[in-house]
Amino acid sequence: MARSEAERAAVRAGIAVGVATGAYGISFGALSVAAGLDFWQTVVLSSVMFTGGSQFALVGVLASGGLAAGPAAIASAVLLGSRNALYSIRMSPIIGSGLLRRIAAAWITIDESTAVATAQTEPRAQRLGFWVTGLAVFVGWNAMTAVGALIGDQLGDVRQYGLDAAAAAAFLGLLWPRLREVQPIAVAVGAAVVATVLTPVVPSGLPVLAAALVAVLVGAFNWFSRPAETLRAAASADARAGNRDTAAGTAAEAPDSSGSAESDTDRSIATGAGHAGEEDR
Numbered sequence: 090m091a092r093s094e095a096e097r098a099a100v101r102a103g104i105a106v107g108v109a110t111g112a113y114g115i116s117f118g119a120l121s122v123a124a125g126l127d128f129w130q131t132v133v134l135s136s137v138m139f140t141g142g143s144q145f146a147l148v149g150v151l152a153s154g155g156l157a158a159g160p161a162a163i164a165s166a167v168l169l170g171s172r173n174a175l176y177s178i179r180m181s182p183i184i185g186s187g188l189l190r191r192i193a194a195a196w197i198t199i200d201e202s203t204a205v206a207t208a209q210t211e212p213r214a215q216r217l218g219f220w221v222t223g224l225a226v227f228v229g230w231n232a233m234t235a236v237g238a239l240i241g242d243q244l245g246d247v248r249q250y251g252l253d254a255a256a257a258a259a260f261l262g263l264l265w266p267r268l269r270e271v272q273p274i275a276v277a278v279g280a281a282v283v284a285t286v287l288t289p290v291v292p293s294g295l296p297v298l299a300a301a302l303v304a305v306l307v308g309a310f311n312w313f314s315r316p317a318e319t320l321r322a323a324a325s326a327d328a329r330a331g332n333r334d335t336a337a338g339t340a341a342e343a344p345d346s347s348g349s350a351e352s353d354t355d356r357s358i359a360t361g362a363g364h365a366g367e368e369d370r
Contacts, residue, residue: 095211099205103218103220106204114141117148120241123152125152128239139196139199143169147165180202180206202218205218272312280301284299
């Protein structure tokens with residue numbers, strides 16, 4: 090069966106996000122090996138845990154404290170990974186029923202698959218976007234993690250390549266079309282400010298959780314809920330009211346023109362009647 094335009098757009102978005110995010114996996118592979126994990130530990134960790142923020146938090150703490158920091162590393166990873174449980178609540182009606190399907194979906198319920206799915210407007214497109222994105226990220230991320238673990242020493246500091254910016258740009262592309270109402274715009278601005286302020290002073294990953302609280306607070310109290318379309322509609326209504334006032338003023342002057350037209354018509358009739366009388370004579 091041919092896919093609709095919305096479904097094709099979901100597939101394109103999923104593949105694009107998968108490629109951008111997958112490329113960033115090379116950074117994790119290199120950093121994991123540098124933190125003391127070997128190749129197979131890195132690959133298994135990436136495929137089983139499969140949640141980027143938690144993975145970076147784990148190897149980051151291990152790199153700074155060694156095996157003695159294991160409990161703290163695990164706690165940090167669990168804290169950051171808990172956001173995926175919140176995503177599952179939103180994704181549950183999109184994924185549908187079936188035990189095996191839900192187990193597979195739980196594995197790929199991540200930032201990227203949730204973002205692409207919720208950005209779609211049709212149910213089938215949402216489901217397709219979720220699966221395409223999740224699978225694309227899973228394959229790309231783990232493949233590039235293996236590459237990073239193998240050649241990490243030759244790459245040097247992987248942060249210099251700016252691969253993290255590619256993933257951020259992909260998320261921005263998903264976010265931009267949704268900024269059509271006052272509330273999403275307020276959430277985006279507020280979350281950006283919170284994340285920017287906290288990033289230099291708190292551990293990696295925590296700014297994301299703090300920024301998410303902005304959305305929770307705005308949604309809980311329903312702040313800025315008036316749609317931008319409503320504001321534009323109000324302005325349009327005011328403009329139409331002004332046009333009606335102008336039209337009314339023009340109409341008020343119309344009787345003079347109408348009277349003049351009627352007088353001209355009367356004169357024409359009278360003239361015609363006069364000519365007819367002359368011809369009769």
